Amino acid sequence: MQPAIAVRKLTKTYAEGSAGVAALRGVDLHVNAGELVMLVGPSGSGKTTLLSIMGCILTATSGSVRIAGKEVTRLTEKQLPRIRLEHIGFVFQGFNLFPTLTAGENVELMLDLKGLPAAKARKRAEELMEQVGLGEKYESFPSDLSGGQKQRVAIARALAGDPDIILADEPTAALDSQTGRNVMEMMSELAHQRGRAVVIVTHDSRVLDFADRTVRIEDGIIVDSGQPATLPAPALMTHAFPQHALSLAGFFANPLEYRL
Amino acid sequence: MPPLAQRNLFHDKVRLTVTLTGIVFAVVLIVVELGLFVGFTQTTSNLIDNSGADLWVTSKNVTYVEQGFPFSERKLYQIRAIPGVADAQKYITHWTGWKRPDGGQESVQIVGFNPDSSLGKPWNLVEGRVEDVKRPDAVMVDELYKQKLGVTRVDEVFEISGHRARVVGFTRGIRAFTTSPYVFTTFKRSQEYANLGEAQTIFVLVKIAPGADVQQVRREILGGVKDVEVFSSRQFSRMTQFYWMFTTGAGVAVLLAALLGLVVGFVVVAQTIYATTVDHLKEFGTLKAMGAPNSYVYKVIIKQAAISAVIGYVLGMIVSGFVVHASQRGGAAILLPWQMAAGMFFLTLAMCIGAALVSINKVTRLDPAIVFKG
Numbered sequence: 242m243q244p245a246i247a248v249r250k251l252t253k254t255y256a257e258g259s260a261g262v263a264a265l266r267g268v269d270l271h272v273n274a275g276e277l278v279m280l281v282g283p284s285g286s287g288k289t290t291l292l293s294i295m296g297c298i299l300t301a302t303s304g305s306v307r308i309a310g311k312e313v314t315r316l317t318e319k320q321l322p323r324i325r326l327e328h329i330g331f332v333f334q335g336f337n338l339f340p341t342l343t344a345g346e347n348v349e350l351m352l353d354l355k356g357l358p359a360a361k362a363r364k365r366a367e368e369l370m371e372q373v374g375l376g377e378k379y380e381s382f383p384s385d386l387s388g389g390q391k392q393r394v395a396i397a398r399a400l401a402g403d404p405d406i407i408l409a410d411e412p413t414a415a416l417d418s419q420t421g422r423n424v425m426e427m428m429s430e431l432a433h434q435r436g437r438a439v440v441i442v443t444h445d446s447r448v449l450d451f452a453d454r455t456v457r458i459e460d461g462i463i464v465d466s467g468q469p470a471t472l473p474a475p476a477l478m479t480h481a482f483p484q485h486a487l488s489l490a491g492f493f494a495n496p497l498e499y500r501l
Numbered sequence: 502m503p504p505l506a507q508r509n510l511f512h513d514k515v516r517l518t519v520t521l522t523g524i525v526f527a528v529v530l531i532v533v534e535l536g537l538f539v540g541f542t543q544t545t546s547n548l549i550d551n552s553g554a555d556l557w558v559t560s561k562n563v564t565y566v567e568q569g570f571p572f573s574e575r576k577l578y579q580i581r582a583i584p585g586v587a588d589a590q591k592y593i594t595h596w597t598g599w600k601r602p603d604g605g606q607e608s609v610q611i612v613g614f615n616p617d618s619s620l621g622k623p624w625n626l627v628e629g630r631v632e633d634v635k636r637p638d639a640v641m642v643d644e645l646y647k648q649k650l651g652v653t654r655v656d657e658v659f660e661i662s663g664h665r666a667r668v669v670g671f672t673r674g675i676r677a678f679t680t681s682p683y684v685f686t687t688f689k690r691s692q693e694y695a696n697l698g699e700a701q702t703i704f705v706l707v708k709i710a711p712g713a714d715v716q717q718v719r720r721e722i723l724g725g726v727k728d729v730e731v732f733s734s735r736q737f738s739r740m741t742q743f744y745w746m747f748t749t750g751a752g753v754a755v756l757l758a759a760l761l762g763l764v765v766g767f768v769v770v771a772q773t774i775y776a777t778t779v780d781h782l783k784e785f786g787t788l789k790a791m792g793a794p795n796s797y798v799y800k801v802i803i804k805q806a807a808i809s810a811v812i813g814y815v816l817g818m819i820v821s822g823f824v825v826h827a828s829q830r831g832g833a834a835i836l837l838p839w840q841m842a843a844g845m846f847f848l849t850l851a852m853c854i855g856a857a858l859v860s861i862n863k864v865t866r867l868d869p870a871i872v873f874k875g
Binding site for chain 1 (some may be wrong): 502504508512705784787788792793797859
């Protein structure tokens with residue numbers, strides 16, 4: 242079976258003055274359906290760039306990107322939105338909900354993009370909100386929701402498009418540890434029970450145990466890839482989001498809390 | 502489609518108020534200026550449009566109705582002999598002075614007509630009858646100019662060019678484009694007020710017979726009567742309108758003011774919609790990241806502009822309605838024909854949607870990668 246995402250010899254160079262900046266330098270990666278892969282690495286290593294290119298938001302400088310078997314690097318700017326709409330759902334660090342729409346309407350928006358009539362969109366949105374445990378919050382505005390609730394609405398919205406692939410950029414960064422784990426459980430279910438290919442960029446070492454595979458990127462290349470437990474311990478102590486940061490003392494005081 | 506456009510629009514009430522204020526200002530200014538233009542234009546050719554004549558015979562080189570030069574009234578009889586002419590009457594318009602009770606002088610335009618004919622008589626009488634001008638020294642003025650002329654009621658006596666003038670009736674709505682009101686009287690009396698010779702006239706008004714061809718009769722008059730010009734009423738009306746509105750520049754000034762209103766409205770709406778778009782840029786980026794084509798995003802922005810246009814138009818027309826109503830008793834009537842009101846709707850819509858194009862350009866160039874910026 243072909244991978245949901247297949248990246249081969251991918252490079253991305255940002256032109257900056259007289260010298261370009263190589264954000265990605267020959268990356269090879271595949272993600273299968275039903276797999277949850279986490280991209281880790283220091284800030285500026287190229288994780289978000291890789292995620293953006295897999296999400297057909299940025300174009301590669303060279304290399305191949307296949308999404309659900311389709312080569313997307315040769316597609317025009319006008320064709321890429323179609324790929325995103327049909328195959329990819331996004332979950333963002335900042336939730337990116339529309340503040341003037343209710344939680345339910347945020348989900349309906351995705352269904353409207355898919356061309357569902359209003360009544361059907363509403364019904365489907367209600368089902369999705371129930372699935373993420375927020376049925377009673379359908380008419381609430383994002384400003385009335387907690388961080389975890391917002392992220393669950395965002396997940397419902399991402400699922401509304403029935404995508405093969407879920408791409409998440411630091412989905413737990415703005416959440417406390419318990420809420421973050423709840424969100425991760427949902428992401429894990431999307432992969433392992435609903436068969437989606439899930440790729441998550443994260444700095445949060447607390448959630449690495451959810452990954453089937455962790456890929457470490459440094460300076461635009463993959464330096465390590467494997468089970469979270471097989472990666473060297475210090476390599477995982479990257480820059481956690483400050484409000485959820487753990488001191489080194491805390492780590493060594495209770496190492497069992499952090500499964501590596 | 503979830504109500505994203507409406508919600509974004511009404512979410513920021515201050516900005517919405519600014520947007521609507523800009524649109525209302527534009528609508529009112531354009532309506533008032535165009536209404537003045539239409540009102541002025543109609544006023545300039547009032548005498549011609551309400552004369553009942555099919556043709557106007559003038560001396561040569563006359564380009565507007567106030568410009569007439571005297572010619573021999575013998576030409577009247579030549580004109581009456583032309584086949585197809587049902588009626589022809591002498592007619593005078595001439596500037597002269599009106600003496601107020603307080604001794605002050607006002608410039609007026611004497612209009613001399615034959616009260617036994619249907620041609621060239623005053624219209625919209627609110628007091629008195631047309632036949633009353635046959636009474637000694639009788640004149641009629643418009644009630645709009647009562648104060649200007651010092652008139653309070655009928656039967657008051659005044660002086661025109663050293664001759665008596667008794668007000669025997671009032672009309673309503675017969676405005677003069679210049680500051681000099683029309684004073685209607687008999688043709689003979691007008692010759693005295695205008696210090697014209699007895700055998701002179703300024704115009705001859707012609708009514709053609711049923712079934713006769715206006716242009717054919719016109720050509721025959723030109724061929725049969727020397728040293729005259731002959732215009733259809735419509736043609737003479739347009740010439741007079743053109744002279745006052747464009748040759749003098751009065752109309753151009755009014756149209757420029759209307760254009761200014763359009764520009765101001767456009768700029769205000771463009772600025773506020775642009776500011777709203779920038780505020781919601783990340784949302785538009787999210788929409789694009791979700792797979793929305795540019796056209797979907799454009800629809801949201803255009804819908805915002807269209808809703809603003811409709812609300813602004815309604816409010817603007819309400820205000821304009823009050824202004825138009827208030828102007829009816831003033832010296833310059835602002836007219837608002839339904840065609841102009843309808844056209845104004847589409848102009849407002851076009852103005853707002855055009856203003857939204859600035860924002861559309863911004864969103865088109867938006868990099869969806871903005872969604873990953875925290």
